[in-house]
Structure formats: C-alpha cells, structure tokens
Amino acid sequence: MIFAGLFLHCNGASLTGGTKLEKENEQLKVSEFHLNAFQPIEKQKYSYEELAGLFETMRMASDGYCEFIHNRKPFRKDVARRLISEEYLSRFWRDRYWGSFHNLISGCWNFYIMNDVRPFDDFKLIHSLFPDSAKHCYSVGLMQPYIMHNILHCEDLNFLDVDWRIHYAHFQLESMFRESRFQSVDSTRKAIQDLHLGWIAFSPTPVQDRHQVTPATLCRLNQQECLDHLNQYQESRGKLQGITWNLAALHDADFPSHSGMPVIYLSNAIEELYTSKDQFDELLGKVARSIAPEGKALFAYHAAGTDEIGLYQLTRTEAEGRSDFESGDSDPEKSADTPYPAYIVNTVCRDRYHRANTGQLLEYTTYFEKISTTAAPQGCRPMIKEIKERD
Secondary structure (H helix, E strand, O other), rough: OOOOOOOOOOOOOOOOOOOOOOHEEEEEOOOHHHHHHHOOOOOEEHHHHHHHHHHHHHHHHHHHHHHHHOOOOOOOHHHOOOOOOHOOOHHHHHOOOOOOHHHHOOOOOOOOOEEOHHHHHHHHHHHOOOOOOOOOEEEEOOOHHHHHHHHHHOOOEEEEOOHHHHHHHHHHHHHHHHOOOOOOOHHHHHHHEEEOOOOEEEOOOOOOOOOOOHHHHHHHHOOOHHHHHHHHHHHHHHHHEEEEEEEEHHHHOOOOOOOOOOEEEEEEEOOOOOOOOHHHHHHHHHHHOOOOOOOEEEEEEEEOOOOOEEEEEEOOOOOOOHHHHOOOOOOHHHOOOOOHHHHHHHEEEEEEEEEEOOOEEEOOOOOHHHHHHOOOOOOOHHHHHHHHOOO
C-alpha cells in the first residue's frame, strides 16, 4: 500500500452539518495595501449587503482606467484617480505594461479561467488522507473554491485573491446561487452568460470591459465536470458556516483562529514570480499563529498547466507566546507586531514539478522544498491513482 507508514495527524472535530447560509455570515476583508491604493475602498471590512455598491463603484472606476491601459483612450489623471489614490498612481502608471502586476490588481488583466489540470484530484486526495478533520478552506482562483468545498465539505470558505475582479465574479456567482440559478446543466450554462467579466488576460477575442462568457471562459479543460461543480455547490453551500472574501495578497490575508485544520489551496501562487521568500515566510507564520500548539495546517500546491501537485503539512511547535488562537484576536492591526510561533513543515507527498510553458519541461522546486523536513517524499500521483482504482 502506498499509504503504509504515512502518519497523518488530523486535528479538530468531525464534520458537522450546517444550516442555511445567512448573509450576516458573509463578509469582505481588505488588506491595508488595497485600502490605501484604491479610492472607492473606504474600510477594511464590508458586510455582504455593502458589496453590490462597492463592486459597482470599483467596476466603473476600473473600466475608465483600463481604457487607458489598453490604449482605447488618452490618459486623464482625473479619471485614473477615481480608481487609484494620488499616492499610488505614479507607481501603477509606471507598471502599466502588458501582463504587469499593477495591471492585474487594478482589474485590467484578469485570470478567470481555471488553468490547473484536474484540481478535482487534489481535493479527493486531501479528503482521503484527512476524512474526519474539520476543514477551514482557503483557495485562490475562481472555480477552485467551489470544487474544494464540494469535495472537502468545508466548515467555512475563504476566497483568496489580490485581484478585486475575481472577488467581484465570486460575488456575482453568490448572488446567482441565492437565486437558485444552478439547478441543472442547461440553467448553469445560461446563468454564467450573465456574469460581467471584463478585461480578460490572454483573451482570444479583443479585450473589453465585458466579454461573452462561455464554459471555456471559466474552465480550460474538463469543462463539463468543472461546471457540474457549480450545480453541486448550489446544494452544498448551505452547509457552510460562513464565506469570506479576502482581497489581499496571500501574505496579507486574514487567517482567523480555528480549532480545526486550515487547508490552503495555493495553485501556483507561491512561485517566485508572485511571492517572495519573505512573503512566503509571513504566510506560513500567520497560518501557524491561527492554530493551537501542535495544531496542523495543510497547503496544496499545483504546478501551472500540469497535473503535478504537492501537499505540505505545517505543525505548530511553539506553546509559549501570545497568538491569535490563544487570545481570540485575529485583528491584523492588533497582532501585527506579534512574533510568529515556531513550526515545522513536512511533505505529505510531492510530484516532480515541471514548467509547461517554456518550450521544454524544466524541473523546479518551491519554497517548501527549502524548509521541509521530509528528505525523500513519495509522489502524489501514485496515491491519486490508487484512490481511483479503489473507488
């Protein structure tokens, strides 16, 4: 058996059933950077009822700015400042070129499509290894969080993204779920056509403020299986205890204290192109601070454009010192100066990662390999194959 000898400690109680998800249990949390950089954002927490107005204001301001970015109109500072604050405008404008980070976070270069190859299998593996843990789920991407909850039966769901338009898309989908618009294959395909998705990165059609939405807009591969998860989520979302939109970079996101196990789906967002080593360390420190001593958290990495994945388990080892978990405080302003507790990371499984977009398969490693205590981890794909054969 591939699983033989693999000791996986599961913290937290068994899964509990849920009731109808209420609007008061849904909120948007905003990083300090986004608060300072964007004019329409006035505070760091928004209730569900406030999101429609905020996103519409952001959309209108961003569309005006994106017209400049995509050379549709000549630059006007007064229009740009409807979106970006005076202090940050020069920084954004200097970095306005094709595919830039500031174009992405301003909503002018958006990755809606799920490029990960069969992330369904990632979550099935996690569920098989940790069947009884109460899971607090965090995920980047647009489709991945819904797949994650359907398979892992999350206690709560946390959308992670630095791009506000991804959160706007999640908000539109949530509004549609509340109207029960994903009851069948046909109704799902019709519903997604009403999504307002603009300025799509690498769009096969001319980039514009609103694109026509098809299954291919959301899912590069396995489109029907991908869309089926919207149907499933229509039913499963009612079991969630809460939904949080985290408008933040990974290291700036909020990780509240929980007695269960945080599961963080990263896709490939911790690659050096997106996340520095210091930011990676801060991410792990925040997650460690959110759990009790000897508590566990799980990180799932997925190499871009491939089916190669890795699962990494963090264990908090430090029992002394103030933490969010011990104080019940997850306010980033109050805990910003708190030293992070000690932790260790072991590799549950890891495939050999290859960059699929370089013309040749170039092998690489991640920050996790630099800190993992596991010298020779087993691959994840053989474990996934065994699950499929067993099922």
